[in-house]
Amino acid sequence: MKHTINSRKDYHETMVKVYRLMDKGEDNLAPQELKQLAAMAAAAEKYEDEVLGLKPGKEPQTITEAVELKMFEQKMSQASLADTLGMGKSKLSEILNGKRKPDIPFLKALYKILKIDAGFLLEHA
Incomplete structure (x- = not known):
């Protein structure tokens, strides 16, 4: 149809x-x-x-960009995202700022909770 x-x-x-x-x-x-x-x-x-131009101008190229896009779409602050993912605010901040590598529990949470594609996460981890 x-x-x-x-x-x-x-x-x-x-x-x-x-x-x-x-x-x-x-x-x-x-x-x-x-x-x-x-x-x-x-x-x-x-x-x-x-027609309406609602598609993002560019697709996320990093895990940080993907997370920030999800935060924007869901109108979440970084603090509320940390709570949603069940992790500390400082740890999330360090990961998003590139000071810490994302670990497996973090990647699993992004996949399960934020519905970020697992293939994308594996390619960019």
């Missing part, structure tokens, strides 16, 4: 439909509705990236 968005009006109408389907709950959607939701979400993301 393919869905295209050609205007802001199409985008708005698509998002209304997406929210209505999401309000039903994933377990309450028929297989056809799930396919429709996936197609609309993909089209909306493409429109947001290409």
